[in-house]
Amino acid sequence: MKFFALTAEINDIPPLRDLGAVDGIITQTAQMCQSPKDRHKILRMIASDIDGPVFTDITHPDAPAMIREARALSALADTIAITLPITPAGLRACRSLSNDGIMVNATLCFTAGQALLAAKSGAAFVSLATPTGGDVPTPSIDDIAALYALHDYDTQIIAVAHSAEHISQAAQNGAHCAAAPPDVFHALAHHPHTEAGLAAFFAEAEKTPLNSS
Numbered sequence: 001m002k003f004f005a006l007t008a009e010i011n012d013i014p015p016l017r018d019l020g021a022v023d024g025i026i027t028q029t030a031q032m033c034q035s036p037k038d039r040h041k042i043l044r045m046i047a048s049d050i051d052g053p054v055f056t057d058i059t060h061p062d063a064p065a066m067i068r069e070a071r072a073l074s075a076l077a078d079t080i081a082i083t084l085p086i087t088p089a090g091l092r093a094c095r096s097l098s099n100d101g102i103m104v105n106a107t108l109c110f111t112a113g114q115a116l117l118a119a120k121s122g123a124a125f126v127s128l129a130t131p132t133g134g135d136v137p138t139p140s141i142d143d144i145a146a147l148y149a150l151h152d153y154d155t156q157i158i159a160v161a162h163s164a165e166h167i168s169q170a171a172q173n174g175a176h177c178a179a180a181p182p183d184v185f186h187a188l189a190h191h192p193h194t195e196a197g198l199a200a201f202f203a204e205a206e207k208t209p210l211n212s213s
Helices: 011-019 036-049 061-072 087-100 112-121 141-150 164-173 182-188 192-207
Strands: 001-008 024-026 054-057 079-085 106-111 127-131 156-160 177-180
Touching: 001 011, 001 061, 001 141, 001 182, 011 036, 011 182, 036 054, 054 087, 061 079, 087 112, 087 141, 106 112, 112 127, 112 141, 127 141, 141 156, 141 164, 141 182, 164 177, 177 182
Parallel strands: 001 024, 001 177, 024 054, 054 079, 079 106, 106 127, 127 156, 156 177
Antiparallel strands: none
16 A cells, blocks of 8 residues: 655655655645745655655646646656546546646545546546545445456545544555555554553563673
């Protein structure tokens, strides 16, 4: 499973790399810039620091403008991936960009039908929301995974996770990737029983020092 961190902070990357928990970065434009120059600088910095995809979203609602913006952004680095909404305009842009070899992440997916359209439009990734107990239904990861396998689509499923438990569930249900804030990935490495067991181990070790001979 690939881990995509939801961040635009370059300083978040080294600790995640040390943990083995960063295969890509998903940025949000509103988080990282006051101007296009700021955005481009940050995207270049992130892309130069990791080997995986660096996702950035589009700020225009119509397909021609989406395509122009996406092509300009993809020119910043070979690993730039474009996040597009699953709308008629977004799907049109997705087809055009995918035909040009530009990676697209189709997002705001709430139905199996939308997931199918994203795959048919050539999206490299589709982002599914993880259920949070709200009133808005979300597609089942295992259903979409089965659908893609049945029809031989290569589109990879990104599960948006809000906790370490969500990541584990998404992996079990067939998601190829998990997207979460850095603190959620760090939480994967912690459990109270692990820490209690480690404390007990060191306490016992102090009572029985190793034979220096």
